[in-house]
Structures are given as C-alpha cells and as structure tokens.
Amino acid sequence: MSHAPDHPAHLAHHYETPRQQFEAGKLGMWLFLVTEVLLFGGLFCWYAVYRANQPEVFLAGHRYLDKSLGGLNTIVLIVSSVTMALAVRAAQLGNRRALLGFLAATFLFACCFLGVKYVEYSHKIRDGLLPGRHFQPAAEKTGAGRVPVAPADAPPDAPPAPAPADPAPAGAPAPPPGAADAPRLVPSAAGPEGLAPPPTREVAAEAGRKSVHLFFGIYFVMTGLHGLHVIAGMIVIAWLFFRARRGAFSPSYWLPVDLGGLYWHLVDVIWIFLFPLLYLIH
Amino acid sequence: MIHSLWIPAFRMKMDVVPGRYNKAWFKATKIGEFPLLCTEYCGTGHSDMLTTVVVHPPGGYEDWLKKASNMLSPVFRPADLTDAAGLLRALKTGGAPVRVWLLERLAPETREKISAWPGGAVSEELRKVVVDDLNAVLTGDPIYDEARFAGVAVSEEARQLLAADPPPAGDDRIGLNRFLLVDAFPDALSRAPDLTEAGRYIYERKGGCRSCHSVDGGANVGPTFKGIWGKTHAMRQGPPVTVEENYIRESILDPNAKIVSGFDPVMPTYRGRLTDREIDAVIAFLKTLAEEK
Amino acid sequence: MENHAAAEPHVHVVPLRLLLGVGALLIVLTGVTVGVTYVDLGRLNVVVALAIAVVKATFVALYFMHLRWDRPLNAVVFLTALGCVVLFVLLAILDTGQYHTDRIPDHAPAVHR
C-alpha cells in the first residue's frame, strides 16, 4: 500500500502498478471519446431529421460543395491517421526519432486539412452561401469578376441582380418564373467543381433551393465543430511532440501518445462520416 | 414563441407552435362559459393570455356571429332588415315624402319585384336585393333634405353629424345616411351599434387591448386606460403628451413613436388590423372611461 | 503481490505492414464512395455511402485505435455510445417524420425576404 521504492516517476501515487494506471487512462480516454461521439451525435441527429424530411434541401445544397476538395481532405486526414498510428508504434518501440518525425508529419497533414478547409470556407463566404438569415448568395460568379450581391435591405419586390452573359454550361436551368421573391440563387456552375446542372425535377429542386440556407447551417456547424476538434488535436500533437523531444516517453511509458492517437483517430472517423453525408448526396 | 391552448373544463390542451399546424378536438357537452388559458410559457404577458370559451345553445352562435360581424358595419346587412315585410309595405303604400323618394331611388328591377310582391313572407332573394339597393343609397350622396325628411323624427346622432363642420365624409357620411334612414323607418331597420359599445368590443376581443391595458387602474404591460382621456403623460423622450384623438390614433398605428415613460416599446402596430372607424370606436370607448373617473 | 509482468501495461505493437495496408484500404474505400455517387441507386445511394463509411470507421477503430487487441470493456463503452446515438436519431426521425406534414411550407419569415 505504501510507496514502493521502485515506484516509477510517471506512476501517480494512487495507482499500484503501471498497468493499472495505463488501463485507467485508456478507459478514461474511451469515455471521453464517448462524450465526443454523443456531442457529434446531436449534430448527426439534426442532420438526419432534416435530411429525412427535406431531402430536396440537401440535393440542392450539396451542389455548391466541391467534391474533389472534400475527397482530398478525406485522404489527407486518413494519411494523418496512418502517421499517428505509426507515431504510437514508434513510441511503443522507443524509437524517438521516428516518433518525432511521425508526430510532425501528422501535424503537417492537419495543417494541410485546415488549409483546404480555409479555401472552401472562403469560397462559400465570398459567394454569400452562409446559413440562416445571412444567406445572401451572389447571383453568379464569372471568370472576370463578381456580379454585385443584391443588398440585404433591398425591398422584397426589388428586381434580382442582373444576370451576366450566361457563364454556365449549356443546360443550366433557367430561373423559374416568379423566382424574384425566392432567394436569388444559382448554383455556382462555373465554380471549381464544374458540376452538372440540377436535375429537371423542378418542383423539388425549387423547394430545395428556397430552403438551401438550412443545408449551409448544417454544413458550417458540422464542419466548423469538426475543424475546432482538428485544432484541439493539433495542440495535443504539438504538446506530445515537445514532451517527446524532452525524452518523456519510453517503451514502458507512452500512454499520452496512445491517448492523443485515440483522439486523433476519432476526429478522422467523424470526418469519414461527414464527407459522404455532406459532399456525396445523390 | 410557443403557446399552449388549454380549456381546463374540457380536459383539452395543445401547444400552438409557430410554423406548423397542431390538431386538437373536443366535444362540449354543457352550455356555459369556460375559461381558456395559455399554459406554455410565452413571455411577459403569459399569465394574461386568458379568455372565455362560450358554448352556445343551438342557434345561439349564429345570433352572436351576426351581432359581432355587424358591429361596426356602416352599411346594412340582411340581418339589419328587422322587418322586411313592414318596409316593403310602407314603400308600396307611399304617402310620406321619404317613402316616395326612397322607392324612386331603388333600381327599376327592384321596384318591379316590390310591386309584384304579394305580401306575406319576404324571400331571401328579395331581402338581398333590397339591402343592396339600400346600401347603394347609403354610400351615395348625402340624402338629407328638409322637405324629404319632413315628419321624420331625426335622431340626436344624425343631428350632430348634420351640424358638423366640415360636413361628414367617408364612413361618417355613410353613418349619417344610415342614421337618417333608420330614423325614417325605425321599425323596419336596425340602428348601427353605438360606437362606445363597438369600442368596448374591440378592446376586449377584436383588438385584444385588454391583455396589456387595464381599465381598472391595475398595473400591466401598458398604461392603464382608466381615466386616460385628457390625462397628460410624461414620455420616455420628448415633451409630455396630453391624450387626445390624434395621440390615440398615432399610438395604435405607430405605437413606438411616443412611449409613456416607465413602459417598454413592446406594442405591435395595428395598422391594417383596425379600420379608421374601429379606431374611432376605441377612442369613443376611451372617452367613456374618462367620464367614469 | 502481483508479478512484474502483470503489472506492466499490456502492449501490442501493430505490424508496420498492417498499418500501411489499412491506410491504403481506407484510401481505396474513399475512392469507391466517390465513385458510387455517379451510379444512380435511388435511395440505396445513402445506404451504400454510409455502409462504406461504417466499414472504414470499423477499420480505424480496430487497427488504428487498437480495439482489436484492447480490453473488451473499451469496445463495449464505444459501442454503447454508438447505440445511444442510433437510438436518439431513430426516435427523433420517427417522430419528426410523423408530424412533418403538419409543418407550414416555406414558413420562415426571417429568411424569406
């Protein structure tokens, strides 16, 4: 019960063996991940309820997202998960150089992920594709420059912003008649993704277009909260990196690296679900 | 915000959620008045969201509806033709100048129908035609002429309106015409309801002013109406204001223009919800509160 | 009281090739998910996309997060959380789907200018 003379420095006083401490730490981390899962579970519930009841909103909304950027980010995050797993492996084997290298690589991939996210966000913000009452989509985007956005305080019967000479690929739908009071919105067909125009199921598409701000609410909150978790994970990885550089870890003590890894993989798993749910809607 | 409609006597309750329809049903088995309350917390006035559910005997609701819907109408509704047969008889009989004049003013087809009328019950269709024609008279030019109304006891309201300078216009002119017609055929046509009574009806029901303004001096969201007429209130901003017609009208249409100090700018506008004549009625009602003081 | 081996943490070093293999598989599956969206499967599209995501997440959990060699308790904890989310989502969809038709279409005064 009392402090054994061989009590290792990393073993807290109230644990009897390193193994007890290790398992407690692991269980604690898994429980923490449970709270994260339920935190995101609320968001997935929000998503599921709206998608089940208003699928047309999602059909209309996802066209503004860039599949290739989303796919790129998925791969970046998977690779970062691999490097994190390799970092844990290096820590288990006591290979400090490899540990530092893999942690640094994970950190860089995370930066890369955020960089792509920044590009995506800035496109959306520039095009006014913001949630709720901030949803003020630019009429269209041309190669030469932007058409001015209709001012937010325009009276309801104000004419829509003048349409530029048709920059969309042939087959882009004509704005439906009487669309002046609906949000003035045309998919950014000339955007990076060069998506096919919406299908001709006009009624559903029109209803979806009217409520597409709901999609961007979900998009920004879900990816935003995920992005915050990426940033938190980066802080953890940086902390692990500096501890590893000071030689804090050894083949008999690498619990923090393992726990950081668990957290990072969960961030990856959540993105694995976000990607098809937000970008790949059929 | 969400409200909840509760009629305790009916053991019935359902939330009233914005943006959607909620369904509820009940079967009232007793005649009487039962309280109706809001049970979902909805802000400052939550506990004042009360009214009464009236369960009428069969037919009672229709009577009430007639009264309520005719309350402020300056023109005639079929129900205002209290004795259609009497009116038609009078017109057929002629005699008094006003009768002759009125028959002349009716449309030729109407006159034919009246002359073809055998007496006895008046058909729904004929009633409607007559009322339409009467309303055409009401909304037309001023009908008063000393010779025409010789022998008619002109009522006090009509007298006041006739003496008005400038002469009454719009609804008031229609109202004057109506008073005069009713004076000419007191047994056959019903008088437009008293403005004060209408004002009380708007205060209690149609406008719902009651939920924020008391008439007994009690504190509430808005200033009490007790003795409000002619009273001078300090304002949150600007000089004090004495309560008169124009201020009341402004307060109803643009409630936040002048706020009595000590109160919050929370009143919604009634622009488009109350007609000018209804605002007149509210003003008339407020004047009576001053008299009671 | 306990022998030294039992007192040390339970270590399982994942083979390098396994980690890299799982990583490669995940990237391949990502490609498959993207590819499937170009095939019209009707309502099955979302099911397929989610099924692939579940497979990917399972691989991450089993191999990257070591659940395959970990104490079963941790897996139970994790699955409980997922069960809870599924329960929440299912009951919420069940109810909102029922009353969805009661909603007033386009009732959104603050966004419909």
Added chain:
Amino acid sequence: MSTVEAAVPGAEPRSYLQEGRGIRSWIFTLDHKRIGVLYLVSVMASFLLGGLFALLVRTELLTPQRTIMDAQTYNQMFTLHGAVMIFLFIIPGIPAVIGNFVLPLMLGAKDVAFPRLNLASWWLYVVGSLFALASILIGAVDTGWTFYTPYSTETSTAVVPMTMGAFILGFSSVFTGLNFIVTIHKLRPAGMGWFRMPLLLWALYATAIIQVLATPVLGITLILLIVERVVGVGIFDPALGGDPVLYQHFFWFYSHPAVYIMILPAMGVVSEVISVFSRKHIFGYSFIAGSSIAIAFLSFLVWGHHMFTSGQSPLANTIFSALTFSVAIPSAVKVFNWLATMFRGNIVLKTPMLWILGFIFLFGIGGLTGLFLGALATVIHVHDTYFVVSHFHYTMFGGPVMALMGALFFWWPKFFGRMYVEFWGKVSAVVVFIGFNVTFFPQFILGLRGMPRRYYNYPPEFESLHVLSTLGGYFLSIGFLIAFFTLVHAIFRGKKAAANPFGAATMEWQTSSPPPLHNFVEAPHVGDPYDLAGLVYDEASDGFRPAAKEGSS
C-alpha cells in the same frame, strides 16, 4: 505528492484538513476529500441562492396580482430558481459532494482515478457558475430553465451567458462521471467484486453512465441554441426555417436522463443509511444494484413524455407513454427493498434516518403522481400546470435534497470529525418535512383545478391555496436554516466523532474521522458492506468497533 504520512503507531494520524493551510492549499488541491469540501461549499452557496429565488417567487404569488415585483422580474426569478437549482445544485449535489468524498474511501482507494480532472471539474463548476451569475447582472434570463425555442432565440434577455454557463457546467458533470466510472472499474480493491460494492457506488456508477452519455447532448443543444441566436442559423427557430419541437427532443434527450442523475445517487444514499439505521443487512442487494442500472438504461427511452402536448406525433406519444410506465418498476423495486430492510429491523431514529424516511415518503408521492403524468389521458389535463410543478418538487426536492441532507448528517462526522447536536438535527428534519408538504401538496390541487405553471397573475379563487403554499415555503426555509446552523455549529463546537459513530460496515468508516491525506494508514478490511453483526458499540469513543479479532487487527 511525497508527504508520506508519519505512521507513528498508536498516534492519531494527521487529517486531510490539517495537510496544508491557506486558500491555495484548498483551491489547487488534488485530494478528492478537499475537492468534495470545495464542492460542498459552492453547492450549498448555490442552494441558498436558489432558495432565495424560490422564496421571492412564492412571495410574489401571495396575491393574485402584483405583490412585490413586476411580471418581467417574476419570470426572471423562476427561471433563475430553476436554472440555479438544477444546474448548480441538484446535479452536482450528491455526486460531486458526497460522491467525491466518499467514493474512493468506500473503495479503500487513495484517490479517484484522475485527481487533476477532478480539480478541473470543480474549476469548471466555478467558471460555469460565474457565467450563469453574470447573466443575472446583465439582464437575467426569462426563458424558464428549459430555454425553449423560439422564445429563447427572440427574448432580449441574457440567454447566451446563461447557456454558456450551463454548457460549461455540463463539462464539469461529465468529468465527475468519467472519473467515477474509471475509479470504480480500475481502483476496486482485490477482494471487492462487483456484488460486494456498497450500493451507493452502484448508484454513482449508474449516475456516471448517464452523465457521460447524456450531458454531451445538452452541450450540443446549447451550442446550437447559441449559434442560432447569435449567427442566425436555422435550426430550431421556425422564423429561420427550423423546428421548435426538435429542440424539445434535443433538450429532453439530456434533461430526462438528468433527473435520474439527480435521483439515482439519492437512492444510493438511502440504501446506505436505511441499512445502518435499521441495524439490519440490506434486503435484496442485487435487486437494488440491478435496478440502478435498469433505471439508467430506461432513462434514455422516455424523454418524449415531456412533449405530450407539444405536437409530438401520436405514435411517439404512445411509445413514450408505454416506456415511461416501465421506469416505475425499478423505482418500486428499490422502495420495496428499503421497506423490507426496515421490516423487523431495529430502527434507530437518528437525524440521517429521519431525512431518509422523509425521502421515502415524499418520493413515494412524487413517483406515484408520476404515473398520472405518464398516462396520456390524464397528462393532457395536468401538463404544464401546478400539478407538474408539485410532482417535480416531490421527486426532485423530496428526493435528492432530502437525501443530500441525510447524507450530510450521516457523513458529516467523516467530513469534519465532529458530531452535530442530535436534537437540532431532528428538529430540522421534521420542520422541513412538514413545511415541504404544506408548500407542495396544495399545488397538486391547484394544478388539477386549472392553475397553469409560470403564471404571474392568477384567478382570485386560487389565492387561499397559494397563500398556504407560500407560508409552507417560509416554514420549510426555517427548517433548512436550522439544519445549516446545526451542521456549521458541529464543525466548530461539535464533540469529537468516533471513526464509526453510526456502526456502518462500509470501508470509509474503517479510517479515522476525518481521514488522513491518503485515506488509510493501514489497508482496510474488505468485507460485506452490510454485515453489521460484526460491530459492537464502544462507549469510550461513542462509536462502533469490530467485535471479533480479524486477520489484521
């Protein structure tokens, strides 16, 4: 962490209260007992604050119209009363105060699994409380503690700081629960199987499961509410295209399980106290233990019974109503086992037992009226009325608060090593019990007769019952003041407590009162936690000691 306790044989070890002086040794302590005391002080301060709000609300309701405040202030008062009592008092009440102090002791452990996380939990509590209190200073909140949308997105009051506070408090609660689960799993002593754990630990374990699983959903709900209010994202507000009934699903997915966060530890306390003061082994140990887990499980399946009139679909109403009745089964299992424990027991009516008997009586009424509220036919009439208010207070005040007071009197000697004055303890329990019933029983009648909740003005025919209720409220608060003075008096003037003053067999009574920093000088004996037969009364110390010589004397 290296102040090894000087174990001079025979000498009384230094207690945890004597290890370190000054405020820093308290607010930065990693010792679970000191953290328990920190929680005790802060939670009790919240209780006084919440009680003050309650008295103001009751005073306003003395007359049908305005009594002491306007409608806006009244709405803020009942909101603050609810929010403070729920988030700052009842939820952390028993787990964070009693649990923190007693749980490691009951396991014979030196501390909880993650002492730093434990301290972080208390700090988060403080920060969260400051946010909540800040909202009072910058315009208060008038939404009710449920923050229902769309009112909460439209009102001009300080909803954001209050919800931020509740969000942070949620983290505090999660950390406590997480800590307890790991501690119970990993720090149980070698000889203690799951079915030799004291029942309080089962209850805290079940509570912790709910805390970990449900609280994050409240967190995300409040985040979404803040996002909607501040940024205008359409989620729950129909003006923005959202769905207000979905908010209620989100909110009650947490907040229904949360009432079991409040009641389960209280039930655990009852199981401990009732056995000790019946001088009898607990009856139906495994059923009580299992029913805690069953309640935790069922608590996640019944949230929709808060939404029977909200426009929830009839299908969901039916499902949730049926599931709601099933919660009655494990609750009744517990009550029957407690009664069976008392049956033919040698009942000792000391202060903790009086509070706990109050619990059983009041919780019984609360639970039975819960059946009215679970039945679709009756709930339509009484939903959102004083009947619900009364039911809620019978369960959540008659339950956790009575149990917390009983627990405080029961473990007070262990907390501070001093005995309270028995007479005044009993007086407080009786006064609170009477005051409680006078306050809340009339509210059942009010509700049935048509008095909606959260009403500032009410029809004059309800005045007499409201007056009765308010007077009961004053009487009730006098009872609590007596209890507080008795407890505080005990710390400074109480006579020294024995290690085991009540003759309980759980492990925390095997160490000195108050315990030393690392809890046990010598390893405690792991045995049946309800085997009271082996204890005899020792007049010299006015406490109990083991009768026969055990292996390690």
